[in-house]
Amino acid sequence: MRKIDIFDTTLRDGEQSAGVNLNTAEKLEIAKQLERFGVDVMEAGFPAASPGDLDAVRQIASTIKNSSVTGLARSVKSDIDAAWEALKVAECPRLHVFIATSPIHMTYKLKQTPEQVVETAVESIKYAKQFFPIVQWSAEDAFRSDPAFLAHIVEQAIKAGASVINLPDTVGYATPHEYGAMFKYMKDNVPNVDQVKLSSHCHNDLGMAVANTLAAIENGADQVEGTINGLGERAGNAALEEVGVALYTRKDAYNVQTNLTLNEIKRTSQLVSQLTGMAIQANKAIVGKNAFAHESGIHQDGVLKEPTTYEIITPELIGETSNNLVLGKHSGRHAFNDRAKSMGFHLDKDALNQAFKEFKQLADRKKEITSEDLWTILTQQQLKDSDAPVYELESVQVHYGTEDSPMATARVKVPDGSIQEDACNGAGSVEAIFNTLERIIDGKVHVLDYRVSSIGKGRDALGEAVINLTFNGEEFTGRGAAQDVLEASAKAYLNAINRSLLQSKMKQLISTTV
Ligand SMILES: CC(=O)SCCNC(=O)CCNC(=O)[C@H](O)C(C)(C)COP(=O)(O)OP(=O)(O)OC[C@H]1O[C@@H](n2cnc3c(N)ncnc32)[C@H](O)[C@@H]1OP(=O)(O)O
Numbered sequence: 365m366r367k368i369d370i371f372d373t374t375l376r377d378g379e380q381s382a383g384v385n386l387n388t389a390e391k392l393e394i395a396k397q398l399e400r401f402g403v404d405v406m407e408a409g410f411p412a413a414s415p416g417d418l419d420a421v422r423q424i425a426s427t428i429k430n431s432s433v434t435g436l437a438r439s440v441k442s443d444i445d446a447a448w449e450a451l452k453v454a455e456c457p458r459l460h461v462f463i464a465t466s467p468i469h470m471t472y473k474l475k476q477t478p479e480q481v482v483e484t485a486v487e488s489i490k491y492a493k494q495f496f497p498i499v500q501w502s503a504e505d506a507f508r509s510d511p512a513f514l515a516h517i518v519e520q521a522i523k524a525g526a527s528v529i530n531l532p533d534t535v536g537y538a539t540p541h542e543y544g545a546m547f548k549y550m551k552d553n554v555p556n557v558d559q560v561k562l563s564s565h566c567h568n569d570l571g572m573a574v575a576n577t578l579a580a581i582e583n584g585a586d587q588v589e590g591t592i593n594g595l596g597e598r599a600g601n602a603a604l605e606e607v608g609v610a611l612y613t614r615k616d617a618y619n620v621q622t623n624l625t626l627n628e629i630k631r632t633s634q635l636v637s638q639l640t641g642m643a644i645q646a647n648k649a650i651v652g653k654n655a656f657a658h659e660s661g662i663h664q665d666g667v668l669k670e671p672t673t674y675e676i677i678t679p680e681l682i683g684e685t686s687n688n689l690v691l692g693k694h695s696g697r698h699a700f701n702d703r704a705k706s707m708g709f710h711l712d713k714d715a716l717n718q719a720f721k722e723f724k725q726l727a728d729r730k731k732e733i734t735s736e737d738l739w740t741i742l743t744q745q746q747l748k749d750s751d752a753p754v755y756e757l758e759s760v761q762v763h764y765g766t767e768d769s770p771m772a773t774a775r776v777k778v779p780d781g782s783i784q785e786d787a788c789n790g791a792g793s794v795e796a797i798f799n800t801l802e803r804i805i806d807g808k809v810h811v812l813d814y815r816v817s818s819i820g821k822g823r824d825a826l827g828e829a830v831i832n833l834t835f836n837g838e839e840f841t842g843r844g845a846a847q848d849v850l851e852a853s854a855k856a857y858l859n860a861i862n863r864s865l866l867q868s869k870m871k872q873l874i875s876t877t878v
């Protein structure tokens with residue numbers, strides 16, 4: 365099978381994403397992970413850009429042993445010198461030098477004639493070859509270049525000593541058919557083309573970067589360039605995780621292989637997202653949060669019976685632990701019961717139907733049902749006939765004045781059935797309520813987070829409070845709604861405590877019935 369080299373440019377073109385700025389330590393961390401992922405070449409930066417970039421490229425070049433490390437340079441001696449300074453420590457120093465070849469770029473940006481551009485390109489390659497054993501040459505904006513001129517300059521670049529020729533679609537303008545045709549044209553019209561590897565570099569302005577990359581492979585590219593999570597200038601570059609998985613999953617169509625270790629994808633993608641601060645869209649292919657999530661009942665039923673009904677890639681392939689049957693309003697009984705069983709609940713038909721009905725009612729109000737919501741529904745279902753003891757708010761009052769510290773008084777029915785009343789102050793009204801309830805509750809409570817919002821619109825909207833707390837060391841969320849946010853807050857607090865009581869009661873029941 366033909367081998368395709370993977371050239372990663374996350375640390376160079378990827379870092380050109382607006383808003384991304386990686387320091388040396390972060391770049392090194394990503395470089396080590398790219399090495400584990402198995403990229404053949406990694407472009408570590410643009411050494412002439414800044415002393416920091418030069419230093420990062422140097423550190424990566426001296427650390428990484430199993431991937432070849434390269435840096436970018438314009439066709440300018442000082443850029444090539446900076447790149448040599450950074451890369452001479454590498455085991456096999458490799459330079460990436462470029463110049464634009466399209467009429468638009470030559471005329472307006474470089475202000476050089478085509479002949480001058482050929483001369484500059486040839487000179488820079490010859491200069492670089494004095495230092496670097498491997499020189500990759502890129503024709504920036506190759507796709508919008510005149511094909512005959514492109515073939516001519518590529519031939520001269522090869523003669524000057526380039527061993528990899530990269531033909532970028534710098535502005536993401538090509539269609540897959542056209543981009544593939546450019547590679548075929550070079551194969552057919554550059555006499556010395558067999559001496560070099562041809563490389564693709566696609567941008568995603570029209571959402572076709574990966575498709576164009578695959579078309580290049582079909583038409584003779586030996587190397588493909590891209591980035592993790594598709595980062596890069598403007599709309600980004602071809603996403604390497606998508607290219608790698610497409611080549612693997614559709615071996616029948618492409619019949620090529622790579623050195624990539626696909627089960628490092630998830631880790632690589634997460635690391636890059638965290639360090640660059642670029643979130644991954646939920647529905648992004650391969651690495652999005654929803655890439656292996658099934659929400660609708662018919663799909664969930666199919667996947668439970670046979671995963672290949674709706675999954676063409678296994679989550680394990682990319683290093684994801686399992687698929688995810690998200691429970692929401694489109695889910696069906698099969699998925700609901702499957703989750704209930706995995707949580708230790710074995711419901712008979714009536715109990716399942718009743719719990720499922722409550723779940724659907726809740727799903728109508730909430731987009732995603734958390735496992736804690738399920739615990740509550742299933743627990744309440746299981747405990748229907750048992751009188752599980754809980755805390756119930758009888759009343760709450762707060763005395764507040766701008767001059768005084770607020771004082772709360774609460775009456776609560778406690779699990780043994782008695783009524784307890786207490787009072788306490790706090791820095792604010794809500795804290796006074798929480799302090800009072802903590803005196804009544806039997807156990808150690810620590811509030812982690814608390815939010816209030818309105819349910820619906822208008823002055824008479826209900827207030828909803830959500831609280832996150834730990835009760836005896838375990839974390840719980842509670843919700844409470846009331847016309848007044850202070851009452852909603854007290855209810856949310858007790859709701860979280862009651863969830864904890866129900867859960868421990870349920871765990872006891874499950875362990876005695878198993
Ligand atoms: C398609 C791509 O992704 S190309 C890579 C893009 N990446 C970057 O630009 C990031 C790093 N860049 C930088 O830090 C800076 O732009 C530097 C250090 C390279 C240059 O900075 P400056 O000297 O201030 O120049 P500036 O960036 O404003 O302009 C670019 C100059 O390089 C010239 N130039 C652009 N590409 C090339 C090239 N491949 N070879 C030679 N000259 C080039 C431009 O024509 C312009 O020249 P001019 O000053 O004579 O008009």
Ligand SMILES: CC(C)C(=O)C(=O)O
Nearest residue numbers: 462502504505532534
């Ligand atoms: C420097 C080159 C390879 C580039 O990033 C592009 O043309 O998009």
Ligand SMILES: [Mg+2]
Nearest residue numbers: 377534565597
């Ligand atoms: Mg680019």
